[in-house]
Amino acid sequence: MPSIIQLCRELRQKQTPAENKLWNMLRNREFMGRKFLRQHPICIKSVMGKYEYYIPDFYCDEAKLVIEADGPVHLYKKDYDKNRDAVLKGLGLTVLRFTNEEIEKDLIAVLNTIRASL
Template sequence: MQRTELPNMFYGAKRTIFQNAALLRKNMTLAEKKLWERLCKNQLGVRFKAQHPIDIFIVDFYCHPHRLVIEIDGKIHLSQKDYDEGRTAELERFDIAVLRFTNEEILHDIDRVVEKIKMHLKQNPC
């Protein structure tokens, strides 16, 4: 699907969401830091933003041209599956794809995680 015009990359996020995102960028988890080391500086050929505001949410990583969110799920996510599913559905309403990985996947098999991201980017060109 080729897009000719992309919407604003923040989808109407309010100032407080931007402030909270800045705090989260300063306090990334170990898994977030490890994945960010592989996503930053266009290493995959596209720009990702860390702790990015979208509407009422702050997503872990976002690539606007590909409309791709990457979320990292820690142990807390085991008890909030309904919330995560609803959040994903809301993001998909904006025609944004969501890839989810666990902390363990990132900490123990980062190469496989990066390959899955690359595959998604290749299969869903902007």
């Protein structure tokens, strides 16, 4: 089983066109001077004492903001995503979800929503 670091690297190498489009706007403090990371692990300790990792598509630590670019696979993961979002919100994070289609077709609206959350 790959380490969490290896898994994050693989996810970065296999990003979707929508993720790539959004990343090009967020990277290198280009968006409102904020530092965004992509496929960065967030570690939590479960009630069972076990460590679990969530890997958001994009994360801004200073704003405590998680951004997810949801492709078609998320249609089958709604319960998982709902639970995951609740856990992340419980950590004090704001979670924004956009479909790949929203990112591809109306990037300006997506960026305006992100700007409002920062």
